[in-house]
Amino acid sequence: MDSLRSRVWRELDVEAQPGQPISLSNKLIMVAIFISVAAVVLESEPTIRALAPDLFGTLEFAFGCLFVVEYVARVWCKAERREFAGPLGRVKYMLTPVALIDLLAILPFLLQLAAVPVAGPYFYILRLLRVLRLLTLARAGPFTSAAREVWESIAERRHELVFTSMIAFAMMVGAAALLYVAEREMQPEAFGSIPRAMWWAIATLTTVGYGDVYPVTTMGKIFAGLISLSGVGLVAMPAGIFASALSHAYQERKAHRQHEAVTRHAGESERHGSGMD
Known part of the structure; x- marks a missing residue:
């Protein structure tokens, strides 16, 4: 049983074989996740669901069984790691963020088996x-370095990102206050208070501009024009900071690889020269 558990662990645990x-098995599970999510998306369209009313129920049951078996197998084989050995260790693993995400994946199927009523859209x-x-499966293989670079880039620029978030909040409140002053009498339902005006401020500063609420007074239009121009820069600031961090991480990784290649080539040349002597 130990050898079987070890083999299952190496197949299912992305941390079992770093690098x-x-x-x-995990590739097949990823494919199954894609197919199951696609089935849920297609099933939400009544015309498609009407073409094969029983197909989606069968797929849901099959994928539900697959993911439950996979979850149980992951909990069982996780005992290969010392910190998760024994019953308490397995419970400890089940409370980790990764395991909780796995549990969320099978929760709809378990609720369905238990006949727990859940409203259609929420289900x-x-x-x-x-x-x-x-996200839990993409922590290994070729995704490892990519995920690490993204998180390291965010951590490295966290102060800049927090500062731009503070600027964004200040601009949102300021924009809502200006439109409240300019439009509160003409459009009390949309701009009758600063909290009400914040919907317009968010939609404008993020350059979404739904058009459901807009100023009608001259002063409001002037304020709105200036705020709209400011919104372009607001979106560009965090995007530029993040792009710069990723570019810096990529250049560092490239330089590191070039250094390793040069060192390896120098070592091989040295060994070759020593052999000739």
């Missing part, structure tokens, strides 16, 4: 949470 490609959302599983 190795994603196992075949669809619960089933779509399976896509979070891709």
Whole structure:
């Protein structure tokens, strides 16, 4: 049983073999997640669901069984790691963020088996949470360095990102206050208070501009024009900071690889020269 558990652990646990490609089992599970999420999306369209009313129920049951078996297998084989050995260790693992995401993926199926009534739209959302599983599976193989670079880039620029968030909040409050002053009498329902005006401020500063609420007074239009121009810069600031951090991380990784290649080549040349002597 120990050897079987060890093999299952190496197949299912992305941390079992660091630096190795994603196992075949996890690749198949990722494909199953994509298909199950696609089935949920298509099932939400009544015309498509009417073409094969029983197909989606069968797929949901099959994928639900697959993910439950996978979850149980992961909990079982996790005992290969010393910190998760024994019953208490397994419970400890089940409370980790990664395991909780895995549990969320099978929660809709378990609720369905237990005949727990869940409203239709909310049930669809619960089933779509399976896509979070891709984040837990993408912690190994070729995604490891990419994920690490993204998180390191965010951590490295966290002060700049927090500062731009503070600027964004200040601009949102300021924009809402200006439109409240200019439009409160003409449009009390939309701009009758600063909290009400914040909807327009958010939509404008993020350059979404739904058009459902807009100023009608001359002063309001002037304020809105200036705020709209400011919104372009507001969106560009965090995007530029993040892009710069990623570019810096990529250049560092490239330079590191070039240094390793040069060192390796120099070592091989030295060994070759010593052999000739």
